Amino acid sequence: MINSVKGKIISINGPIIKATGMDEAGMLDVVNVGKNELVGEIIKLDQGIATIQVYEDNSMMETGEEVVSFKRPLSVLLGPGLLEGIYDGLQRPLKDIANMTGCFIQPGVKTYPLDLKKKWHFIPILNKNDKVSQGIKIGYVEETELIRHFIMIPPEVKAAKIKSIVKEGDYTINDTIVVLDNDQEIKMCHYHPVRRSRPYLKKLTLKEPLITGLRIIDMFYPLAKGGTAAIPGGFGTGKTMTQHSLAKWSDADVIVYIGCGERGNEMTDVLNEFPKLIDPKTNQPLMKRTIMIANTSNMPVAAREVSIYTGITLAEYYRDMGYAVAVMADSTSRWAEALRELSGRLEEMPAEEGFPAYLPSRLAEFYERAGLINTFNNEEGSISIIGAVSPPGGDFSEPVTQHTKRFIRCFWALDKNLANARHYPAISWLDSYSEYLNEVMDEWYKIDSDYENIRTEALTILKTEEKLNQIVKLIGPESLPDNQRLILLTAEMLKKGYLQQNSFDEIDMYAVPEKQIYLLKIIIEFYNLSNKAIKKGTPLVKIKELKIIDEINRLKSTISNKEIVKFEEFLNNLRSSFENLLNIYT
């Protein structure tokens, strides 16, 4: 078997180069390109000429330089030590790069994705003579205070018996911990090709909500664990803020945050903030469950294309350990643009707006890697994907948004007007949708049996308001009868006191499910009581004079997640103030 093939560069067109003498190289092989040994991947082979996509800045690369293929696909290294890391699109630790080349990234740096020297305390689960096959857990290490990292038999290893397994103790990722009876050695780490999804037993129907702490999402347009969601919106409408908020507060076990073609400072923000944020359930810093992939807008475009696959492969690895993983990709549009740019340089026939015809199938493949599955250990693991979409001009009819819609089931549409009015999160309650309602309903019932009722009532009020506003635009609000003006008033309260949720407000930035339910119950109760009062002849102005409206609008930031009992008190006060009012007017 040949283990390397050497060729010569004959043409260079930005990150796309061609090399001759590559007859024996394989499609999708990783290659070292040029004297700086930049990382590349073969994307086309034609009569000994390989077309190669280069993942690092190749300015000053010269024709005639050498290309070497090692006959293996582009892969990531999987093993303990991934969490809390920040990598570029090719799984190079940005921290190590900074140590080697300073604050500016230089092409050609060689780093190793995981710490080779670090000793991990390995605890075996299996014994000599136990039968194993791909995906089976053989032991674990405590990777962080939050995540127990299970060492599994790598995919595609043939079923065998354990010939020997090491005792509990400290080992590096390169130490052999298991030998199988076919003499294959198993270590704590292994490589996996990024473009191939990891195998699992079977896909399952989704059944649990991913609780995000954002009211408009959890209550109105919920995402299920294992589901897919898109957040489209023009610049500055709140995609990144929403993604950050989900990365902080959603109840996934592991977060993979992919900054794909976006700002450097946003990654720095996460790096600064997450180690300081304490997970309310475990009292540990949120960073301990987070992996970051940062391929910012000024980093090489081709690596941006890979970063998405790198991220999702890491996510699959933790899913296979039985965890609920959430992947945030900000922004999938930049990834699609990378495809477009590379496709243009390959002189492929473009479809819509210059995007290649395979854009939809690539999107489908990516979102298809989400889901709730049975692992080979017969446990459940899931990947939820939340992709930001950045449509040019904020116009949702463009190809990336349109095609994405075909493959996701939860759509959180950001609205420029809401963002301009500083109504955050600027998720439109009219244009968004979720197809996961049935899947998550059972879990919500366990929290409160009123979930569906209050949700429907609130949505009805918001939709009716939209219609009434059309009339108001023609004749003004003064001429509406009191019961309709009550709808306008309640819709206003829903917006101010419920849908708006400020990410910078210590108390309001995330809400536990009980708080979400109570807040909505209070507003709906206010509506129903007022309606009754109006029917009995109380003028709306008198209700407004109760001053309780302002109080309700502020409840979200006056009563914290830990003071749920106060909501019950408030509800009682609300009822009694209406009783008093009714006593006067009947």
Add this chain to the structure above:
Amino acid sequence: MSRIESVGLVKIEGPLIIMEKTRPVHFDEVIKIFDDRRNEQTGKVLAVDEKHVIAQVFGYTSGLSIKNTNVEFLDTPMKIAVSRDLLGRVFNGLGEPYDGLPQIFSDDYRNINGSSINPYSREYPKDFIQTGISAIDGLTTLIRGQKLPIFSGNGLPHNILAAQIVRQAKLRYSDDKFTIVFAAMGVKHDVAQYFIENFEKSGVLSNVVMYLSLADSPSVERLITPRAALTAAEYLAFDLDMHVLVILTDMTNYCEALREVATSRGEIPSRKGYPGYLYSDLASIYERAGKIKGKNGSITQIPVLSMPNDDITNPIPDLTGYITEGQIVLDRELNQKNIYPPIAGLPSLSRLMKDGIGEGMTREDHREISSQLFSCYSKVKELRALVAIIGEEELTETDKKYLEFGLEFERKFLTQSPNEDRSIEITLDIGWQLLNILPEEELYKINRKFIDKYLKKST
């Protein structure tokens, strides 16, 4: 090692020349092009294939002939010399002396394309810059190390505004002066002159580096100008620890030059003829702003761009907005009402203000008052649309108060003279005066304790 290599061209097309490949060629290497009278121009290699080299000329291809053009390959990427002597100098769009003085004497040459700042090495910008302009300081606060563009249109006072920022910008708790790097792309002589006079007036001229590719210089040259300017800025900020304010004007002209080259290459355009990589290309400029851990200096960028047809969805402002950390949008309607600065409240945004305002930085009530002002002003906009149809009589009493608030907001908060330098306290106090027009229940975004402390006082 440079030598004349290529004699004769295969093809000339717009700013591009194509020649035969007679030796190994570097992608991105600098070339010198000589016409039959040995006039020299600069260019760079865009692509090489088996037989040909495609290069771009940062000058004029008119007058070049297929037969009598010689090309020299310089074996180096485009670089400029850097030293402290950059300060006070004026260069042309390619980074060559334009003030009659000699070349910068230094053996420190830097690649104008720079390298990406490692996200791990960045320091998150937090320091409030007081511009003395209420609409900016109060609502879209500028932070040291931010990239905050001005979206403008023809005939709007973006130059006056940019000059006012340059004159007034200061940190609150330090006397550090900004060093200015000024890059002009395709702007007229009088605009450049206006800025120079301003630098002179505020006594900073010796602290300014200028790169001028004016309206009459070849358009393709503009692809170099911002990069040369930012290379100088990086040197001043990260080698010499200076706080650098970079003005790039007008980015629209830059983008048009990029489109021109892309079209000549026959590339498949994405929107409005601009190449699909416009986003990445702009990012390679804008992302050169920021702060770096362990370094004292910083680069704050204020790119100015004119929106074709005042259309904010045009690819240039659109993609800029997707990269920068907010935007200051100028509004034609306000300008027609004679309001200076005509900063449109709602579409303007500063994404970095969140960590740079509040207690200890500006004032404790800043965050809440700004978000309250935004939301009230947006209500004003809605009501004005309504009034246009149904008239003011049909409005509720509260709504009428909102209209009054709107007028006062534009008259007292937005409006100020180009020479007026307001402290942040004055700006916020004006905000409170305006909110006082409205019933207290309307101020739902403001914590009660601030209402008690500031609102009462402002009556």
